[in-house]
Amino acid sequence: MSRKDITSGNWAVAEAMRQINPDVVAAYPITPSTDIPMKFSEFVADGLVDTNLVTVESEHSAISACLAAAVSGARVMTASSANGVALMHEIFPIAASYRAPIVFGLVNRSLGAPINIHCDHSDSMAERDSGWIHIYCEDGQEVYDTMIMAVRIAEHKDVLLPVFVCQDGFITSHCFEPVEFMDDEEVRSFIGERDPLFPLLDIDNPVAYGSLALTDYYFEIKRQQVEAMKHVERVYREVAGEFAKKTGRDYPVVDTYKTDDADHIMVIMSSAAGAAKDTVDRLREKGHKVGCLRIRLFRPFPAKAVVDALKGAKSIAVLDRAASLGAPAPLFTEIKGALYDAGIHIPANTYVYGLGGRDFFPHNAEEAFMDLINNNMSPEERYLGLRE
């Protein structure tokens, strides 16, 4: 029997981890993800999980220990944010290349400087080419559900890649809201047992991870990772489909809100989609045909689903919670690329919002929508909620 409770995004991750009962968790606290290892260590202390919790001395060691445990054959999870994620950076592409299916609760926080503990996506966007799967969640329920689905996606034999399950720092991680939890047994039967390929601890069949591959082999090995990424969307759909059948909660790769007949569409990620959808409703009441497209799966980028949602629009606004200094913002770049490849030219505005946790209000969303409605279009980057 499922149960409903009031909980935070962080505690939802910790609860999912309790139910998943991973073999190893190696973690190091950093705001705003600290609650995850803290809550999880209570589960360990109370004997509610079998997990070997390794309380390492840095994020670099956290991800290094996770990688080593994952290739050893263990089911492995961790969490981090911002500077912690940046410190782990060196190991991320290695974990992807070793095909280590680590599931990672990433609580988005801005990268310094100035040092700031609040949300933006600069930490995970800096890792977008590291070879990990990136899934961005809108609320606590979605974070909980995605952690469970991520285990299946990561460990699927056609994928075998690590997954970032991203949620907005404080906005989602510390917001208490109703979350429906699955039954422990239901979670365990959904994820099953890990059946590792070539585990390091198989003494009778020794393998070496971490070879030196130079000009003669490196390229081919990277090409195999490209291939693994190509399988992700199919596996994602299979897992999400099965999850929807069990729970009634459906998570397509992109979340479309009133886009079918929309002339003007806002493209956005994570928690800010709430304010965007609310604004869609209010503008529709005034007779404006507007919609919202929320990108959930960001790596691999679901270009076809994006194009399908946007192709009928007259104009679009792409909102990024991260800047790519000296170049167009990351989500905007992806959207333009997807449309270009489909041979579709739709006028598009680019907005950066919410850096360092700056609030994103419905009036900010309305400002962007009104630019589209009033045909105030330009390729120049604009900023929402910024004092200039």
Next chain:
Amino acid sequence: MAVKLKDLITKERAMRQGHRMCPGCGAPTVVQQALLAVEQPVVVTAATGCLEVSTTIYPYNAWGVPFLHSAFENAGASVSGIEAAYVALKKKGKITKDIKFVAFGGDGGTYDIGLQALSGAAERGHDFTYICYNNQGYMNTGAQRSSATPKGADTSTAPAGKVIPGKIQKPKDLTVIMAAHHIPYVAQTTIHNPMEVIEKVKKAIETPGPAFVNVLAPCVLFWRLEPSLQRDICKLAVETRFWPVYEVIDGEWKLGYKPKKRVPVEEFLKPQGRFRHLLKGETGQAVIEALQKDVDEEWEYVLKRCGETWEPQA
């Protein structure tokens, strides 16, 4: 039961032929001797370095045992992760065999960039043995100074120039730092005698909990040493007291070797090109004197910790 060399000769090696280490390099000697007498199955992890790159050139692999390398500074964290997975999977019955875990790092990966990960792993008390093959500098990148490089050595980032006579600082004492973690087994040794490393590492691996073994091992390119002198130079390191050999078992210090005579450190320096600039001129002489003072002081410290006295023959 005492280990006999003749019983070990026919034993299958953990690291096999075909690796690409230099002739005369101390690292493969350390590895072969370290793993020769271990009776349990072993999983090896290594920091980035000469040993790692030269033994795993894709698609070849010199290791006959499971091997993991991921980065330079994280051998301590990697061995923690492997051991954590083993403990978890064994508890669940998914692994039944007893397995031991060994990490290898050079002095770069151990004294410097990897010290934090090693310290963390030691403090957490994982069951592993960390072996530093210490050639006193960064060799994979070409003879740069490390915090293990001795005073006066000519390195590519602390070169012997017209004004500065090589590295000025004395090395940090990592063995003592590791002993200060109060882990059950710490040893400092070298490859002057094969039974040294064989027996000490066997003891380290059989000791539950963290163990650390610091093995002085020459790099013939950096030390500018005739490759056939590998063992002789290590003997000189011990005879000149440049590298005291000792163990710290559960906090008890035990001296491994007391030279019969007072042999000046210069005898250790002479066969090595990295110290050649010190052997001529007053500046070089002053550095040698300073190095001798450091050696004498460290020896006194080790003697005191071991509760020993030393009366060399005249």
